[in-house]
Amino acid sequence: MAVETGQSVAPAAGGDARGRGRGTGEKSSKVPGPLRRAMATHWYAWAMVAPVVIVIGVIIGYPLFRGVWLSLTDADEANVARTIGVNEIEATYEFIGLENYRAILTDNVFWDRLGWTVLWTVGCVSVTFLLGLVLATMLNRKLRGRAVYRIAIILPWGIPAFVSVFAWQMLFNEKNGILNRILEGGGIEGVPWLGDPTWAKISVIAVNVWLGVPFMLVALLGALQSIPSELLEAAEVDGANAWQRFRNVTLPGIRSVSSTVVLLSTIWTFNMFPVIYLLTRGGPGDSTEILVTYAYRLSFLNSPRDFATSAAWGVLILLLLMLFAVFYRRSLRKQGEVW
Amino acid sequence: MRRGIGTTALVAAIALAATACGGESGDGEKKNANGELSGTVEFWDTSGDAEKGFYKKVAEEFEDEHPGVEVKYVNVPFGEASNKFKNAAGGGSGAPDVMRTEVAWVADFASLGYLAPLDDTAAVDDKDDYLPQAWGSTQYDGKTYAVPQVIDTLALFYNKGLLEKAGVEVPQSIEEIKDSTKAFEKNDVTPFYLRGDDPYWFLPFLYGEGGDMLDAEAKKITVDDEPGVKAFEVIKDLVDSEAATTDTTNGWENMQKSFKDGKVAMMINGPWAIEDTLAGKQFKDDEDNLGVAAVPAGSAGQGAPQGGHNYSVYAGSDNLDASYEFVKYMSSAEVQKRTTEELSLLPTRASVYEEKTVEDNQMVQFFKPAVDKAVERPWIAEGNSLFEPLRVQMADVLTGKTKPEAAAEKAGEEYAKLLKDGDWK
Structure with missing residues (x-):
């Protein structure tokens, strides 16, 4: 499982493109030799994968390449092709090379947003992972009412994210929210949960952790249960204490699963639009605005809607995540993990 | 995540195609x-x-x-x-x-x-x-x-009962709202609710200091001029002097709730809020308790956005x-x-x-x-995007992150970016 997920995420773009290009090339030209022989031998396999390749090409490939192309132009709402009734307006945007990227990378806005996005991702993933691991370890034993605990902990996952985010927004409300009511009842001054830049950052991370823990829990619980109990018993017989058993038997046992979920969780959190947008709209000010919410602003809230810059932000986000995935895999490989 | 977006796009395309079929009446x-x-x-x-x-x-x-x-x-x-x-x-x-x-x-x-x-x-x-x-x-x-x-347009909503109890006349200016803080204090009421998360509500303060977002005729960005700075100072001062309470998120709900419950005596709002306000505790049984007057004046003028x-x-x-x-x-x-x-x-x-x-x-x-x-806004194509920079700066000023002067300057810089295609100064 680890292998499949990791690869499909990391080089998704390149892999699809190559696969598709090769497929069409063979149909159109008659290349003699090994290719043709391969085609003759494996035509059945090609036919079987063709639907997948085509569907992926249409659903992922086309929007992706269109996005990359737009990011190299000055396209905005006012110069893209439009059809107004019987009138066709031709596209007048031009190829401007890497100008959009230059403008973004020399602007402080990008680096400010990137800094907070990294902090947000690291904060969310590390806390979520630790909490998930602790809870999974606690539930990985026979205790009365285990099913009830499991259901209770998985519940946040079952509620649509926007519903729970709205519920949290009410809890966090500075003047009428239940959290501040409780604090004030205890004689403590209310906290501006979403009204102060620092508190708002803590609040959005807390909500995302709350949303993310069930996934970690389920994945890690599965991993824990796959560790043969003989190993732990043998370690116990050898005189290892609880910590040593956890450190030297349990952790290595769940490593392949945990490295995958950390990678997935990082990618999801990096692009976690709904939590930020619905909870704070990026505010107060722009203090909780991450890269994706800012890109959204450019292409949907500004007028004229700036498609090119927004696409460039999207490509930069994709590049950052791909880089992360590559380095992550490399560092795991160094530690002896086979991917 | 990628796949999610792809699917959404496909669904959107199908939906679009479906509406297209439905929308086409056929008989032209x-x-x-x-x-x-x-x-x-x-x-x-x-x-x-x-x-x-x-x-x-x-x-x-x-x-x-x-x-x-x-x-x-x-x-x-x-x-x-x-x-x-x-x-x-x-x-x-x-x-x-x-x-x-x-x-x-x-x-x-x-x-x-x-x-x-x-x-x-x-x-x-x-x-x-x-x-x-x-x-x-x-x-x-x-x-x-x-x-x-x-x-x-926007106007000043006031709770007649609370003003009477405090012995305060309907204020004509922001200065008068500030001066009434003491009078309201004894009844545990805050004079004014300042909407801190929606820049539309900032405009009366900007107009009150004689400023505007842009001068559309001279093609000049004016939000970062002296009146812009003053307007940011005014809203910060209202909150600091406890003449006003504010929120940088959930502003609408909190404003309506505190006004309807009688925790604040005044707010700025538009005709669309009347129905909701009259359903509140303070007005439900006595609709006449709600008064509406022109927005309070600033130091150099008076006006609300149209x-x-x-x-x-x-x-x-x-x-x-x-x-x-x-x-x-x-x-x-x-x-x-x-x-x-x-x-x-x-x-x-x-x-x-x-x-x-x-x-x-x-x-x-x-x-x-x-x-x-009411003051007409600059009716330009970019009109809608002029609010976002103000929203950011308002919140930053109210939370103390940015000084009024820097906030006005930053809003001006953002405007220059948004208006880069015209020859704006």
Whole structure:
């Protein structure tokens, strides 16, 4: 499982493109030799994968390449092709090379947003992972009412994210929210949960952790249960204490699963639009605005809607995540993990 | 994540195709042999839940006058209407024939070529009857792209009972609100609620110091001038001196709740808030407890932004003649009078204000003087995006992260980025 997920995420773009290009090339030209022989031998396999390749090409490939192309132009709402009734307006945007990227990378806005996005991702993933691991370890034993605990902990996952985010927004409300009511009842001054830049950052991370823990829990619980109990018993017989058993038997046992979920969780959190947008709209000010919410602003809230810059932000986000995935895999490989 | 976006795009494409099929009426005939209108007019309305029933009824009554025409009424939530219209209008299918456009949308849509010019068409009827402020927002590049539907502005809402108890007169200026803090303190009431998360509410303070976002005639960015700095100082000072309470998120809910519960004595709000406010604890049994006055003046002026809605016709409509006629009907004096009677919204025609039922309407009496003083915003294509930088800076000033001077300067820089295509100074 680890292998499949990791690869499909990391080089998704390149892999699809190559696969598709090769497929069409063979149909159109008659290349003699090994290719043709391969085609003759494996035509059945090609036919079987063709639907997948085509569907992926249409659903992922086309929007992706269109996005990359737009990011190299000055396209905005006012110069893209439009059809107004019987009138066709031709596209007048031009190829401007890497100008959009230059403008973004020399602007402080990008680096400010990137800094907070990294902090947000690291904060969310590390806390979520630790909490998930602790809870999974606690539930990985026979205790009365285990099913009830499991259901209770998985519940946040079952509620649509926007519903729970709205519920949290009410809890966090500075003047009428239940959290501040409780604090004030205890004689403590209310906290501006979403009204102060620092508190708002803590609040959005807390909500995302709350949303993310069930996934970690389920994945890690599965991993824990796959560790043969003989190993732990043998370690116990050898005189290892609880910590040593956890450190030297349990952790290595769940490593392949945990490295995958950390990678997935990082990618999801990096692009976690709904939590930020619905909870704070990026505010107060722009203090909780991450890269994706800012890109959204450019292409949907500004007028004229700036498609090119927004696409460039999207490509930069994709590049950052791909880089992360590559380095992550490399560092795991160094530690002896086979991917 | 990638796959998620791809699927969404596909679903959106299918949905778009589906609406396109539904939207195409097929019969593009404009008039039949004896000059009668025919075909379908699709009308996108953006009014809220309390209003949409009335507008649907009125729109469909157009069919009684023109039996050959079928009106297709569609209610689109205001928040997504602009994007939805732009996507449909530029995509060549699925766009309505007639669109209810917010005043700031007209220039935006018109600059993209989506709206049909209405000069010398049936849509513009008795144009001298329209209030000049309402007419302003229909113009772009010297042409008329819309016809006014309703007009509104911001005003000062006050709780009469609380003001009496504190012995305070209705304040004429921000200074007077500040001075009344002590008087309200003994009753544990804060004088004023300052909306901290919506820049539209910042404009009265900006106008009060004699400033504006832009000077559209001189093509100059003015938000970072001295009055802009002062306006940021004023809102910060109101909160610091405890004359006002604020939130940088959830502002609408908290403002309404604290005003309705009598925790604050005054707030700035528009006609759209009247229904909700009157349902509150302080006003439910005594509607007269609510007073409305002009927004308080600043040190150099007094004014609130002018808002409202218009009707526009889609340039690609295949039934332009019926659409023009429909717009004429919807903004006629008769329909406007009924709108005021049923929904208490403010008409845009001078003649309607002379009608007895309109004259006697309490909300009209509240808001008409305010509308007369309302300040027109710069009606430019980028108008809508001017608010976002202000929202950010307002919050940063209120949370103490940025000094007023730096905030005004940053807002100016953002404006320069947004307006980079014109020759703005």
